[in-house]
Amino acid sequence: MVVSTERHCHVKPPSGLLNFIFKLHRRIVSFPSDETAKQAPESVLQPVTSVGNSSLVDPSDAPDFPERGFTAWGTVLGAFLIQFCGFGYTSAYGVFQDFYTQTYLTNSTPSAIAWIGSVNGFLILSLGLVSGRMVDRGAFYPMMKIGCLLQCLFLFMLSLAKPGGYYQIFLSQGIGCGIAIGLTNVPSFAIVSHHFQRRRAVTMAIVSAGASLGSILHPVMLNNLINGRLGFANGVRASAGLNSGLLLIANLLMRTRLPPQPQAVSYTRVLQNSSRDGAYICTCVGLAAFEVGFFFIAIYLQLDSTLHGLGQGFSFYSLTTLHSGSFIGRLTGGVVSAYVGIPNTFVGSSLISSAVIFAMVGLHSVVSVVVIAVSYGFFSGGVVAMISPLVSCLTPEISHIGARIGIALAISSIGSLLGAPICGAFLTSHYIWWKPAIFAGSVATGGTIMFVFMQVILKIRRKTSSVCSKEAGV
Known part of the structure; x- marks a missing residue:
């Protein structure tokens, strides 16, 4: 035999x-x-x-994973708060893009201002290479403490920036906050895998929803604080104080369970295995392309709405509408994936959200803003919620989950770094909106095609594995 x-x-x-x-x-x-x-x-x-495909394995509950209890769900809540204060705050950068462009940094072009948000997003995602490796080595607690302290520090430093002080804002918000949040982003997802296996996709979707809830509430708060009586300095300080309290609670709740690896996970070994995994490669390349479209709408929607004369009051809530849809989409994605599978949920959500980006060409009324914001938020939220579960499914060894998530996010950060500034260059100071919409939609569609290739590879692998199992008598 x-x-x-x-x-x-x-x-x-x-x-x-x-x-x-x-x-x-x-x-x-x-x-x-x-x-x-x-x-x-x-x-x-x-x-x-x-590189095998762990998604082919029966995901029945393992006795070593508690799947319940105060410590497990407290960890989920703590990770939820980390995402709320971290990526949730970053996703509200569209508020700053609008405020900087029209009020605070009037001497800078929209493309130059967009570099602040894009560098911030790039560092958050790319530092997953470091933070993911440190989690695998058992340094979860130091990473979280350092990252949270730096995030609070640089937010308070941002409040000291003066009008026209582009480099002050770039250093504190773009680089400083990007590094700080990057140290906590991947660990907040990886720690959930210590407590859950059967419910991992659902719990990771809940954690991801923390970023969406932050994206809903932070724009409302920042718009009213910065453009209200408090002004920029005191408004940013108020938001920094809120985040500081929530980050403290998060650190008190999260707990590790699995012991650190006896030997450090070799990135060389992980990269060698990953380079032979066609499904994983397609996923990483597709994520980099998809991030271009994601950050275009997230950063420019409020500015687009304001410049189309839809009223400041309504425009202030355009991002809230977008991320409200994303919040529902992330929670829904975790539930739907339990029935149709994580890859199917991922591909379907990315296909629809890529198509919605082209609709930005027709944005001209309140109704169009609401339709675009809700539909794109919902389906792009499903994509974001499934990133970590999908990479976990593509990872045959649990000890490599942190490293693989870090590598995938680092590659996708290329799209977040280049997408918004390139879209700003297409936009120009004359605000020609159809050019960046077509560019972002086309690149995101290319990413979706790569996700389809990933799904095809998984189906071929599943079929081949089934045939081999029958021939081997398993």
Whole structure:
């Protein structure tokens, strides 16, 4: 039977198979779980260096994962608050883009101002390479403490920036806050995998919804504080004080459960395995392209609404409308994925949200803003909510989850870095809105095509694995 398996499934010679079984035994001793045991029969059919698809494994509840309890759900709540204060605050940058363009940085072009938000987003995502590795090594608590302290510090420093002080704002908000939030972003997702396995997609969607709720409330607060009686300095200080209190609560709630890895996860090994995983590569490239469209609408929607004469009062709530749809979409994505699967949810959401970006060409009324904001927010929220669960599904070893999420987000950060400034260059100081809309929509559609390739690869892999299992008598 072994000979037949090698002929049809291209398994390594018996010596390599024995070596793999020995390594598999060591993994079972270190992390005893039903999921690992269930992966064994399927993984034996593959070379040890190949990248399997854990989504093919029956995701039944493993006894080592509590799936419930105050500590587990307290960790989810703490991670939710980290996202609320971190990426949720960053997603409200459209408020600053509008305020800087028309009031505070009038000597700078929209493209130059957009670099502040894009660099911020780039650092948040790219620093996942560092923070994800540190989580795998057991340095979760130091990363969270340092990141939260720096975030509070740089927000208060932002309040000291003067009108026309572009580089003061760029250094504090673009670079400083980007580094601080980047240190906490990936760990807040990775820590959930310590407590949940069967409900991991749902709990990660809840954590992701924290960013959406922050994106809903922060624009309302910032618009009323900055453009109200308090002004820019005191308004930013007030928001910094709120975030400081919530970040303190988050640090008190979150707890690790799994012991650190006895040896540091080698990024060289992870990259080598990832480079042979076509589905993972397509996902990373697609995310980089999709981020271009995501940040175009998130950063320019309020400015677009204001310049079309739709009223300052309504424009202030355009981002809130967008992120309200995203909040519902992220929660819905976690539920829908339990029935149709994470890859199907991911591809469907990205396809529809990419199409909605083109609708920005026709934005001219209150109704059009509401329709675009709600529909794009809902479906793009489904994409964002499924990023971490999808990467987790594509990761065959649980010890590599943090590293793989960090790599994927680092690659996607290229889109967040370049997307908004390039769209601003297409926009020009004459505000020609159809050009950046077509550009962003086209690039995001290209990302969706890569997600479709990812799904095709997963289906081929599932079919091949099924055939090999039958031939091996598993």
